[in-house]
Amino acid sequence: MADVVDLCARLVRFDTTNRGHGDSEGEREAAEFVAGVLSGAGVEPKVLESAPRRANVLARVPGTDPSLPALLVQGHLDVVPADAADWSVHPFSGEVRDGCLWGRGAVDMKDFCAMVLSLVAEGLRPRRDLVLAFVADEEDRGEWGAHWLAAEHREYFEGCAAAISESGAYTYHVPAADGRTVRLYPVGTAERxxxxxxxxxxxxxxxxxxxxxxxxxxxxxxxxxxxxxxxxPVQLTPTVEAFLVRTGEALGVEVDLSDVDGTLARLGPAASLAENTVRNSxxxxxxxxxxxxxxxxxxxxxxxxxxxxxxxxxxxxxxxxxxxxxxxxxxxxxxxPPVQAPVDSPWFAAMADALRAEDPEAVVVPYCMGGGTDAKAFSPLGIDCYGFAPLWLPEGFPYRAMAHGVDERVPVAGLEFGKRVLGNLLSSV
Structure with missing residues (x-):
């Protein structure tokens, strides 16, 4: 039950399609499965329904140092629709093929949920208390999931100083000025x-x-x-400015903050991580x-x-x-509202250390997400929210086309790498 690939495949097989406007299916069954894994590991889950079958799972894993503020680890169980006729495999098959696990939600974000469950099932002993939240409705407006929990069950999140969730800490291969290939790992510290x-x-x-x-x-x-x-107009936030400076240094290219468009042009493929967040839209x-x-x-x-x-x-x-x-x-x-967490913080440093423990050549940089996540529900509670869902990706893997795309899949080796990195972080931070 603790194998991360098996857990991810089993989660993918739950059709948790969220069509929006309250039209969803499968969240209750997926939540009950998650609760069963947690119960089997000796962790007491609470399944909370915001509406019939719109189920959320909350749990608390005690840390070895109860004096420390808790860390919120949150992920969503719902997925966007998938038309089986367009796919090479059935989108809810959870099939392993060509070194990847295929299916809707494989990278958005049942992979992260599986990593967390696998670590807990293996008896993870975190340094601080972990508040786990597996939520509904992120793929619509979050009103039956994270936003409902933050409004109606705020007490579960009291004492949480920071949170981690989707959209960050994945491998991004970028050519440097001297011909090297640099492995960037962007960690989300803000979102528009x-x-x-x-x-x-x-x-x-x-x-x-x-x-x-x-x-x-x-x-x-x-x-x-x-x-x-x-x-x-260009408006540089602390996150985007730090991304430009640190990425430029890693790639050996000139960074001129008075000419952001010119700087982006020199960053090559890495520019795609910032070009939509230097301005409003x-x-x-x-x-x-x-x-x-x-x-x-x-x-x-x-x-x-x-x-x-x-x-x-x-x-x-x-x-x-x-x-x-x-x-x-x-x-x-x-x-x-926008989300913004400190760039130079012990949390960010711990995330960078956890990544470098598995990839010593990792270049960890902050970045701002152009879209949004459930961090928008938890940030107003005074929680510093980070995009940290670690994943190793081979060069050329079309990761940015996977979420909401056809033939969504995640490398098996990437899942196992992500689990190790997440274990490093949660046992030490």
Whole structure:
């Protein structure tokens, strides 16, 4: 039961598809499986349902030094949809083939959940108490998972000083200026905030054949054009600045913080880890207007996927309001703050040490996630949240195409490496 590959395969075989808007399946069965593994290891789990079958598992593993603040270790059990017709294997088969374990959730993020369960099942003795949270609904809005737990069961997280979860500490092979290949391991120390918005343009309804200077569709399209054309300024956060400086040093390339775009160009493939987080962004993604081709509607709507860097939201909203123009209003559809944890902290140092214990040539750098995770639920509780789900990846492995992609898979050797690194961290930090 403690084998990490077997545990990951068994988790993948639970179809925990989350289609959004409350439409999900399998979270309860997966949660019961997790609870069974924990119970078998002598750890008492609590299965909490936020709604029928929207199950979350909480548990506490005592540390050898109870005077230390606890560490939250959290992961989600739900996955995004997968169409079996597009895959080389069935997405919920958990099949091992060509040195990889295949299936939806293999890297997002049942691999991490399996590592944690495997360590606990083998009798992990952490230095400090661990609060374990295996949650529902991360792939939608988290309202049945992490955000519900943080709001309704906050007492479980009291005393947690830091947290680790997905999207960090994986191998990233990058060519250096001198021809070497550097193995970067980006650890998430920040993530942009989410400010999804609905725009509503109002005007005068009328016949499509007649002139109308108050056409709601025209007003909306003009606003969207201004927003899409706007070039948001570079705004370096501590995480992104540290990433640029440390990555440039490791690769032997010039870093000029007064010319961030030029610096990114010199970083080669490593630039993809920062190019979306040196600025805010606001991307039009949805449109809704009209009901008949010869009728000018009085209302037209659109939605924006807006992402905000720490400390920048007030200025961004003011600029957006200026870009909207007359007759167009905005409102939030989803609004979650950015996440930012200290870069130079004992936590980060311990994570770097744990990685270098398994890969002595690892170059560990902080980075800012362009999207979001359940860290947005736990960070407001005063918990420093880090993206640390260690994974060894061979050169050329298309890791960034795996999460939410077709033929999602994780290298078996990567799982075993990740388990060792995680064990190093949790037994020493």
């Amino acid at each position: 905030g989410t400010a999804h918005m609905r725009l509503t343009a109002r005007g005068r309804a009328g016949h499509g054949s007649r002139r109308n200077d108050e056409n709601a569709v025209v007003r909306l399209v003009a606003a969207l054009h201004r927003i899409a054309s706007h070039r948001w 606001s991307t039009p993604t949805m449109l809704d207007a009209g009901y008949k081709v010869n009728v000018i509607p009085s209302v037209a709507r659109a939605q924006l996927d807006t992402r905000t860097l720490p400390g920048t939201e007030e200025d961004l909203l003011a600029q957006l309001d200026a870009l909207l123009g007359p007759g167009v209003e905005r409102e939030f559809v989803a609004h979650q």
